[in-house]
Every structure is written in C-alpha cells, then in structure tokens.
Amino acid sequence: MPPVTPEQDLELAIRIADAADAVTHDRFRATDLRVERKPDRTPVTDADVACEDEVRRLLAEARPDDTVLGEERGGTAPDAGRYWIVDPIDGTKNFSRGVPVFATLLALVVDGEPTVGVVSAPALGRRWWAARGTGAFTSDVARGIAAAPIGVSAIADLGDAYVSTTDLDYWREIGARDRWVALTEATWESRAFGDFLHHVLVAEGVMDVVAEPGASAWDLAAPAVVVREAGGRLTDFAGTDRIDGGDALSTNGLLHDAVRAIIRPA
Template identity: 60%
Template sequence: MRDNIRSVSSDLDLALRLAATADAITSDRFRALDLVVSRKPDRTPVTDADTAVEDAIRAVLAAEVPADTVAGEERGGTIGTGRTWVIDPIDGTKNFLRGMPAWATLIALVDGGTPVVGVVSAPALGRRWWASAGEGAYTDTGRRLSVSGVDDLDDAYVSTTDLGSWVKYHSREAYLRLVDACWESRAFGDFWQHCLVAEGVLDVVAEPIVNPWDVAPLQVLVEEAGGRFTDLAGVATFEGGSALSTNGRLHDAALAKLTS
C-alpha cells in the first residue's frame, strides 16, 4: 500500500533531485585521472564514483524519507513489500571507467513489489528520462514518450548488451533466432536501449542476465510509454534475472523466438 501522506508527484520530485545529486558527483569524476577502480567478488568493476553516488543518495533519503528502505548495487539492501528505493549509482560502469559517455544513474521507488517511480539520468549523454505510475513517461526535451507502432518482427530493430552473455546465461542460438527474425540488430547496451524502446527508436530489447537495480526504473518507464516489460519467462517483473522490453505489439513474438 502506498503511503497516504506522500504522492507519486512528490516521490518523482525527490527522485529527480536524487538524480541531480548523482549527476554532480559522476560528472566531476568522469574521465578523472585519479579515478579509483577495484573489482567486486563477481569480478565486475566498481569505482570511487559508484560508492560516492550511492552514499550521497542514501544520505538524502535518510534525511527526507527515513521510514523508507534502500537497496543499492554497492551497499546492499533488501527489496521488501513496502516502499523501497532501488539504486544503481552508475549503470554502465565499464563504459564510465573507459571514458565512454553511455552510463547513467538509475533510481526507482518500488512499492508493494512494483516500480512506481523511475528516473534514468545520463549526464555525459546530456539526457534524462523519468516516469511515474499512471502519469506517463517523459524525457528532458519535455516530450511525453511513446513506443513505436511496429507490429512485425520483420520491421523491428532489436538490441542487447553483449552477445557473449547469451552464451553464458541463456542461449546464443535463441538470441540469434530473434536477430534473424528482425530487420536490424544493435548492441546499445545497458539502460540506454530500454530508454530507446520507450522513445520508439528501438522495438525490442532482450537481456539474459540483469540485476533488480539494473532495470527497476526501466520497467515503469517502458510501461508508462505504452510498452511491455517482462523477464524472459514472460513475467512482468524487474526481479526475474532477465529482461525483455518491447513496444508491446512484438512481445509475444519475441518471446516465442527466445523460448522455442
């Protein structure tokens, strides 16, 4: 149940302010010569900017909504049935540390197990996207987002993050079946490709392995843009360990290619 005192608009306003806090840190540390990089137990990289952003966001949340819980990529936490802020301080850390501009801070408010607010802020790209349940999805140009009207895989643009991840976590052949059925394939990767589905630029995005903080804000963004977001089993959840974003019209056909 949502807190009767707070509204979706006030939660979105807070999320946007959290994104501004994050942008100030990440923009300062991007391409910094003294960037500190280490490896987590799963061998994925983490920088001093990742931890600084999550700590700063947690500090604001503790001051403004102390009753809410927080789950973040770097400091942990559990996503329960109440109000939980789900944070990925830098999605696309490998891009960040290599000086590539395709990275973003992801912020979601999950209530009752469902994302109700989502913000994606990519300052090096000069872009930000946001959505709230029942209020639509928007981008920093002020445009309300809407998915494409493509209704045949033959005409579809499809994207993933890394073909190698399909070999390890799902099936390379399954993804190639989907690619072969579509018009064009790309690998924009991570958050950006899901935002492009919400914008109507891409039609299908499939990922065989994701964490909840990778996609929580993207679920509400895609859905509020009129699309459909599930895991690869077809369940509408950000906690399924995989992700499929589409314009909705192509969802079942894409699932069929990935699971046949």
C-alpha cells in the same frame, strides 16, 4: 502526515538525480579515478560508491522510513511497503573507460511494484523519468528540450523490428546464443546498445525490442517504469511482470509474444 503521492516521490527522485549527476560528472574521466574489481569481476569505481552514498543520504533525509537497496551498499528488499532501488552508475565499464554512456538509475518500489523511475545520463545530456499513471518523459540538453512526453513505436511486424541486447557472451553463458541469432534473423536490424540505454530507447520508440539475458533488479526497476508508462512492456523472458527474474524483455508491447516465442521456446 498525509500519504506521499507518486508525483511527490517523482519530484524527489529527480532532485536526487541532479545531485547524483553532480557526483558522477565530477569524476567522469578523472585522472585519479580508482577502479577495483568486485567478486564477480565487474568493475566498481570510487564514483559508484560516492554516488550511492549521496543518494542514500538524501533519501534518509527526505524519506527516513523507506528502505534502500543499492548495487554497491546492498540492502534487503522488504516483502511489502516502500523501498528505493539505486544503481549509482549503470554502465560502470563505460564510465571507467571514459565512454559517456552511463546513468544513475533510481526507482521506488511499492508493495513489489516499481512506481517511480528516473534514468539520468549526464554525459549524454539526457534524462528519462516516469511515475505510475503519469506517462513517461525525457529531456535533452543538446536539443534544448526540458521535458517532452515519449511513447513506444507502432511496429507490429517482427521483420520490421530494430532489436538490441547487451553482450553476446551473456547468451553464450546461458547456452542460448542460437536464440539470439534466431531473433536477429527474424528482425530488421540488431545492435548491442546495452545497459540502460536500449530500454529507454524502446520507451522513446527508437528501438522496438530489447532482450537481455543477464540483468538485476537495480538494472531494471527504473527503466521498467519508464517503458511501461511509455506504453511498452518490460517482463522477464517468461512474460512475468517482474524485475528480479534475472533476465529482461522490453518491447513496444505489440511484438512481445512473437519475441518470446523465439527466445524462450516451449
């Protein structure tokens, strides 16, 4: 059997995202939605589990030799080879409260490097996707856009930058709230769009910087491909190209070092 190309893997990921959207859309704002608490006190709904199970089923059919790592069902990432990372609902707190800002994140990692990423937000009518070497794209149902290339901003002065984080409490928990405050004071505007959304907005050139002090591999694998293929950078706070460092910095690339000097001083 000939090797699978990144384009073929991306095509599969998009088909699976369609199936995932059907699951989450059906359960969004459902009156019988079941919400429980995981040991870390974060919420999980019956839709999270059902969505991940459907993604795993489809991957098992199409790529039976690939490993799957998921937020809800777990798994172990191999040291080498191919594996998929799925976050069935990124933004479960939003989903459980009826806020439409949530997405399914699906990524393929090959020999430790994310190579395919799809971020699908059905309640927003938006999707973002990329594969290594192919560029990044988006669709927008409301605007009638089926597929449009995207790219990061050209903002080169930190004083003109539009920045986002997830929650100020994350900075407080790591004893670094003063660093976030310092970043907001050095930039034009700050927001807390959070989760997947601010990373893909960096890829679109709408945001310039995302500093996220608490993030897991399943939160970052898919956005990392989209941001990088759009011309930006997604690293940990130390500047290393990784998705498992526990934190994440997304920028248009031009601002990366300036931001790092503030949030991770020597």
